[in-house]
Amino acid sequence: MRTVIIVAMNANRLIGKAGGLPWHVPADLKHFKQTTMGHTLIMGRKTYDSCGKPLPGRRNIVITRDPTKHAAEANVQAALPSGTTLDFVDSLDLAIKLCRSRGEQFAFIAGGSQIYAEAMPIVDEMIITTIDAPDAQGDAYFPEFNESNWEASRYEADPSLKITHYRRKPTRRS
Numbered sequence: 001m002r003t004v005i006i007v008a009m010n011a012n013r014l015i016g017k018a019g020g021l022p023w024h025v026p027a028d029l030k031h032f033k034q035t036t037m038g039h040t041l042i043m044g045r046k047t048y049d050s051c052g053k054p055l056p057g058r059r060n061i062v063i064t065r066d067p068t069k070h071a072a073e074a075n076v077q078a079a080l081p082s083g084t085t086l087d088f089v090d091s092l093d094l095a096i097k098l099c100r101s102r103g104e105q106f107a108f109i110a111g112g113s114q115i116y117a118e119a120m121p122i123v124d125e126m127i128i129t130t131i132d133a134p135d136a137q138g139d140a141y142f143p144e145f146n147e148s149n150w151e152a153s154r155y156e157a158d159p160s161l162k163i164t165h166y167r168r169k170p171t172r173r174s
Contacts, residue, residue: 001100005109005116006035008129009142016112016140019050023133031157035127038083039106042095042119047111056081059102061095062088063115092118117143126166127155 008028009015016022037057045064054060064070067088080086089095092115099107109119120143128142147166155163 001104001107002125003096003107003109003119003123005119005123005126005128006032007111007116007126007142008032008131010131010133010136012134012136013142013144014133014136014138014140015116015142016050017136017138019046022136022138023131025131025161027158027160028129028131031129031161031163034157036108036110039108040099040102040104041108041110042092042099042115043110044112044115047115054080054084054086057083059085059104060087061098062086063090063092063095064088065090092122096122113140113142120145124168126150126164128164128166130162130164132162 007015008021008025010022014022036055040059040061041055042061042063043051045062048054048060048062062070067090070088073086073088087098089098096107109115109123126145149169150166151169152164152166155165157163
């Protein structure tokens with residue numbers, strides 16, 4: 001299984017404002033949907049709350065400190081659109097284990113900043129869209145990372161977007 005961070009940020013690493021996005025870029029939203037459709041999305045509870053519902057056509061796993069609080073919400077699977085599931089777990093580790101037990105090909109980490117920071121040491125890839133919004137204001141940021149640990153290539157999804165696909169470089173063992 002490949003674990004992949006997917007994020008849109010500006011040059012200052014800004015990713016969020018008051019529980020939502022600090023910009024509205026339809027091409028990026030379309031890219032996110034096309035890339036993650038049919039796969040698993042792992043997100044924190046605040047990110048889930050900002051969506052307002054499970055994202056259709058994806059297996060949604062929400063990390064929350066109190067998964068039992070959301071048990072009733074997760075038990076309404078029959079009311080979800082086809083191909084959509086919703087699970088609540090209390091750690092990134094349990095989310096990854098759930099994906100592996102289901103035989104997932106991809107697990108997309110979709111935020112927020114705390115989940116990105118926790119996932120950074122273990123993910124295989126990152127798909128980062130850089131949004132041209134230098135004056136955007138917000139309160140959530142993508143963690144810094146050492147680009148020398150990654151192989152970067154331009155990701156061609158939409159000519160109006162600047163998307164970089166990072167693959168973790170193999171570690172050398174002595």
